[in-house]
Structure formats: C-alpha cells, structure tokens
Amino acid sequence: TLPKIYAITPTYARPAQKAELTRLSHLFMLVPNLHWIIVEDANTTSSLVRSLLDRSGLVDRSTQLNIKTPPEFKLQGKDPNWIKPRGVEQRNLALSWLRAHVDVERHAIVFFMDDDNSYAVELFAEMSKIKPGRVGIWPVGLVGGLMVERPLLNADNTQVVGFNAAWRPERPFPIDMAAFAISMDLFISFPQAIFSYEVQRGYQESEILRHLTTRDKLQPLANNCRDVLVWHTRTEKTKLNAEEALQRKGQRSDD
Numbered sequence: 682t683l684p685k686i687y688a689i690t691p692t693y694a695r696p697a698q699k700a701e702l703t704r705l706s707h708l709f710m711l712v713p714n715l716h717w718i719i720v721e722d723a724n725t726t727s728s729l730v731r732s733l734l735d736r737s738g739l740v741d742r743s744t745q746l747n748i749k750t751p752p753e754f755k756l757q758g759k760d761p762n763w764i765k766p767r768g769v770e771q772r773n774l775a776l777s778w779l780r781a782h783v784d785v786e787r788h789a790i791v792f793f794m795d796d797d798n799s800y801a802v803e804l805f806a807e808m809s810k811i812k813p814g815r816v817g818i819w820p821v822g823l824v825g826g827l828m829v830e831r832p833l834l835n836a837d838n839t840q841v842v843g844f845n846a847a848w849r850p851e852r853p854f855p856i857d858m859a860a861f862a863i864s865m866d867l868f869i870s871f872p873q874a875i876f877s878y879e880v881q882r883g884y885q886e887s888e889i890l891r892h893l894t895t896r897d898k899l900q901p902l903a904n905n906c907r908d909v910l911v912w913h914t915r916t917e918k919t920k921l922n923a924e925e926a927l928q929r930k931g932q933r934s935d936d
C-alpha cells in the first residue's frame with residue numbers, strides 16, 4: 682500500500698486565492714493517498730477554504746489550520762516579494778500538528794506545497810517511492826533564473842553529487858521548496874527541524890534540510906532527475922482598478 686503523503690500548504694486571502702486552491706483541490710482529487718494540511722495565514726479559518734474542501738470531497742482527507750504571520754514579518758504593499766520569508770509560521774504549525782498526530786509506526790511522506798505552483802499528478806507517484814529515513818529529490822521547472830533547476834547525479838544515478846543552480850549555488854541545498862519531500866520519521870528523529878525567519882534569502886530549504894539529511898543521502902526520483910513534474914509558477918497580482926471604482930460607489934461585481 683502507498684504511504685500517506687502529508688501536503689502542507691500555507692495560504693493567504695487575496696483575489697486569486699479561490700482560483701489557486703480550486704486548482705490544487707482538483708489535483709488532490711486524483712491523489713488518493715494524500716492528506717492536505719492547509720494552513721491559513723489568518724486569525725481564524727475561513728468559510729472559503731471550508732466550502733472548497735467540502736465541494737472537492739476532501740473533508741476527510743484534510744486538516745484546516747490557521748496562524749497569522751506576525752505583522753513585523755508580513756510583506757508591506759511595496760516590499761519586493763523576497764524581502765521576508767513567506768509561510769514560515771504556517772509550515773511550522775503544520776509540522777507541530779504532524780509531530781503530535783501522526784502514527785510514528787506508519788511510513789509517511791511530508792511535502793511543502795505553495796498554493797500557486799503547478800504540479801503533475803505523476804509527482805505524487807514518484808514521492809510515494811521515498812524510503813523511510815530519506816529525502817526524495819527531483820527537478821523543478823521555471824525557478825532560479827533557469828528553465829529547470831536539477832540535481833546532478835553520479836554515473837550510476839544513485840547519488841546526488843551536485844546541482845545545476847545558477848542562483849546562490851553556494852547554498853548547502855541550492856534547490857526550491859518544491860524539489861523535495863521528506864520521510865515523516867525524520868521529523869520525529871530530529872525535533873529541532875523547523876523553519877526560521879532568521880535565515881538569508883533562499884536559505885529556507887537549506888535551513889530545514891540541514892537538520893534532516895546530507896547531500897549523499899538524498900534519494901533521486903523522477904526518472905533519475907530528468908523529468909520535470911513541478912513548476913514554480915507565480916500568479917501575477919490581480920488588477921482591480923475598475924472593481925475599486927465600483928466599490929467606491931457602494932457596488933461590487935461579485936455580490
């Protein structure tokens with residue numbers, strides 16, 4: 682039987698949220714062994730997320746949590762998006778929920794998923810091959826200034842010996858959050874593994890992985906790291922100038 686995959690998704694309210702989450706929920710309808718931990722960056726859980734889980738039949742295969750990013754760490758309107766790490770509080774809450782709730786005897790996988798990336802359903806079959814005690818790794822498309830960021834393997838394709846990263850290649854793990862998933866037992870063995878605000882830009886992946894594994898122990902997946910099954914797509918900020926004009930007159934287009 683397939684191991685359960687715990688997908689951890691931080692999410693926050695903005696005009697495109699429902700569209701992004703609808704896309705993800707429809708993907709999850711195709712992945713039976715997945716449990717979605719959706720963590721809202723808010724003071725309460727929302728009816729938007731609740732009804733979305735309802736409509737996609739995911740209520741029994743999901744956990745709806747919430748925790749608000751402290752204001753000192755929240756991006757301000759004109760801040761460039763890289764100035765502060767996003768999703769730290771939410772991913773850590775999901776990790777403490779997992780550490781408290783999972784059956785440690787059962788092999789399971791943990792995967793951190795942005796709500797705006799694009800995922801192929803085959804990625805979850807690949808992830809299901811991750812062995813206990815290991816971190817699985819694969820390429821990610823459209824990230825780090827490249828078409829594909831990928832791990833480089835040894836001659837018999839059994840070990841990662843390097844990375845093709847162009848952006849900050851000196852990082853211990855120069856990869857995107859979407860490039861790996863982790864055997865749950867590692868989070869139990871290494872309780873100090875959490876995300877932190879106190880890291881440089883681009884070091885969040887290295888921050889979590891340095892507690893859990895080393896390069897030589899990474900498990901290459903996705904056809905010896907040749908297939909691209911996830912893309913770091915980003916949704917442009919929705920332009921609502923006409924909507925704002927309407928709302929100044931006390932009207933809205935979506936009432």
Ligand code: UDP
Pocket residue numbers: 690691692693721722750755756762767768771794795796797915
């Ligand atoms: N996110 C959040 N609160 C925020 C900003 C982002 O919970 O204030 C979530 C977002 O929904 C996504 C994840 O954190 O699931 C990563 O954010 P984003 O996709 O904006 O980061 P990027 O892909 O640009 O690095």
Ligand code: MN
Pocket residue numbers: 795796797798914915
């Ligand atoms: Mn994103």
